[in-house]
Amino acid sequence: MLAAQSDPNQAADGAGSFSSWLQGTSWQTWLLFLGVLAISVGAALICHYIVAKVLSRFARRSSSPLDELLLKHFKRPVRWLLIVLAVRMSVDFVDLPAGFHNFVTRMFGLAVPVLIAWLLIKGTYVLNDVLFLRFKVDVKDNLRARKIHTQLNVMRRIIIIVIVVIALASILMTFPNIRQLGTAILASAGIAGIVIGLAAQKTLGTFIAGLQIAFTQPIRLDDVVIVEGEWGRIEEITLTYVVVRIWDLRRLIVPITYFIDKPFQNWTRISADILGTVCLYVDHTVPVEAIRAELQRILEGTEEWDRQVCGLQVTNTSERAVELRALMSAADASLAWNLRCKVREQLIEFVQKNYPQSLPRLRAELDKPVSAEPEARPASTSRKRSGKSSA
Numbered sequence: 001m002l003a004a005q006s007d008p009n010q011a012a013d014g015a016g017s018f019s020s021w022l023q024g025t026s027w028q029t030w031l032l033f034l035g036v037l038a039i040s041v042g043a044a045l046i047c048h049y050i051v052a053k054v055l056s057r058f059a060r061r062s063s064s065p066l067d068e069l070l071l072k073h074f075k076r077p078v079r080w081l082l083i084v085l086a087v088r089m090s091v092d093f094v095d096l097p098a099g100f101h102n103f104v105t106r107m108f109g110l111a112v113p114v115l116i117a118w119l120l121i122k123g124t125y126v127l128n129d130v131l132f133l134r135f136k137v138d139v140k141d142n143l144r145a146r147k148i149h150t151q152l153n154v155m156r157r158i159i160i161i162v163i164v165v166i167a168l169a170s171i172l173m174t175f176p177n178i179r180q181l182g183t184a185i186l187a188s189a190g191i192a193g194i195v196i197g198l199a200a201q202k203t204l205g206t207f208i209a210g211l212q213i214a215f216t217q218p219i220r221l222d223d224v225v226i227v228e229g230e231w232g233r234i235e236e237i238t239l240t241y242v243v244v245r246i247w248d249l250r251r252l253i254v255p256i257t258y259f260i261d262k263p264f265q266n267w268t269r270i271s272a273d274i275l276g277t278v279c280l281y282v283d284h285t286v287p288v289e290a291i292r293a294e295l296q297r298i299l300e301g302t303e304e305w306d307r308q309v310c311g312l313q314v315t316n317t318s319e320r321a322v323e324l325r326a327l328m329s330a331a332d333a334s335l336a337w338n339l340r341c342k343v344r345e346q347l348i349e350f351v352q353k354n355y356p357q358s359l360p361r362l363r364a365e366l367d368k369p370v371s372a373e374p375e376a377r378p379a380s381t382s383r384k385r386s387g388k389s390s391a
Contacts, residue, residue: 033094040086048079069129073122081115084108109174117167124156143271146220150237153221154214157239209257210239219259219266224333226265227254231333267333275309276336278326278344282351286322286358288314291347295326298346304339306331321360 052075059067088108091101131152135145219225219242223234227244230252236243242259244252258264267274280291292312299305309329316323326343330336351358 029094029096033090033096036093037087037090040090041083044082044086045079048082065133066126066130069126073126073129074119077115077118077122081119084111084115106174110171113167113170117163120163121160124159128152128156143268146222146268147217150217150220151214153237154210154239158211206240206255206257209260210237212260213237213256218269220268223269224267224272226267227252227258272332273306273308274330274333274336276328276330276340278328278340278347279315280324280326280344280347280351281321281360282324282355283358283361284317284322286324286351286355288312288324290354291324291351294347294350295328295343298343299328299339302339302342304330304335304342306335320362 052071056071059071088104091104131148135148213219219234219237221234221237225232225234225244230244230246232244232246232252234242235245235251240256242254242256244254246252295312296310299310306329309327311327313325314322315325326347328339328343330339
């Protein structure tokens with residue numbers, strides 16, 4: 001039996017207290033409603049379980065990862081959507097008080113926008129995972145993948161914010177009093193917009209900076225950067241801040257406006273390959289050609305060298321030492337760092353073993369001082385001689 005329909009005014013004002021519902025309806029009716037509710041919710045859960053199992057089996061046999069991603073993200077929202085629909089349908093099968101019927105209808109109207117927003121947000125995660133699987137950043141040439149990941153992360157957050165705002169607006173507009181308030185706000189939107197813009201100027205600037213980072217991309221995910229004198233990689237980009245993972249696993253949290261207003265170094269802006277240098281300070285007697293040949297031999301025996309650049313030059317001299325600069329290339333900054341350490345260590349060892357006399361040394365020449373006056377005679381000798389002469 002269908003429930004009795006209520007007066008619209010009664011529906012708008014809300015429907016009585018819980019005690020009045022109990023007094024106006026027999027316990028047999030409530031017991032019947034609970035039974036219908038349990039059967040409806042149980043049937044919804046069983047149907048959800050069976051369909052999920054069948055689709056999961058098909059997804060495992062499918063070569064496309066999209067099937068598993070859809071099941072992973074949509075499984076829970078669909079389950080709750082079926083439960084809400086089961087509760088709503090259960091009310092229509094029992095003759096319950098009009099106030100209770102209106103209450104359930106109102107709750108259903110509030111739950112539906114939330115569930116739809118949940119499904120849409122999960123849809124953005126599905127798209128995010130599909131593109132992440134297609135454009136992987138753990139490959140050697142990942143420039144395009146990092147571009148797409150950076151834009152996708154920022155745009156996904158913006159879309160989620162828009163979905164949440166629309167869902168909240170839909171929920172609030174179901175209340176008549178708030179609907180009237182919204183109309184009044186829209187009428188004064190010009191003045192309110194100016195006031196809010198002045199009050200939230202910094203926040204809006206940060207938000208716009210996030211959009212600018214997403215589209216112009218001075219930084220991308222996994223970029224190697226030097227920020228505030230710290231070497232690290234871009235780990236996360238949000239609409240308000242950027243997380244830089246420093247080489248010693250510390251995290252540097254930087255406002256996103258920093259990358260718009262201040263200069264910084266980006267070692268992977270165009271490509272990840274980079275040049276590395278090693279400087280040695282040796283004596284002037286060092287055989288440069290022997291050091292150059294040893295550098296070539298060292299680089300050919302390492303995996304970090306990309307076989308592009310190898311050179312040794314005398315870049316400076318002083319009265320004490322000669323500066324030799326070894327130049328080499330690597331596929332990325334991490335490999336370049338390891339390569340520089342290996343080359344520096346092996347070149348020093350080579351000079352120590354083969355040319356120890358060419359290590360830096362301090363030269364000094366000490367001459368014996370020559371006195372300009374004759375040496376003074378002993379006093380006793382002079383007295384004896386003076387005595388003999390007087391005699």
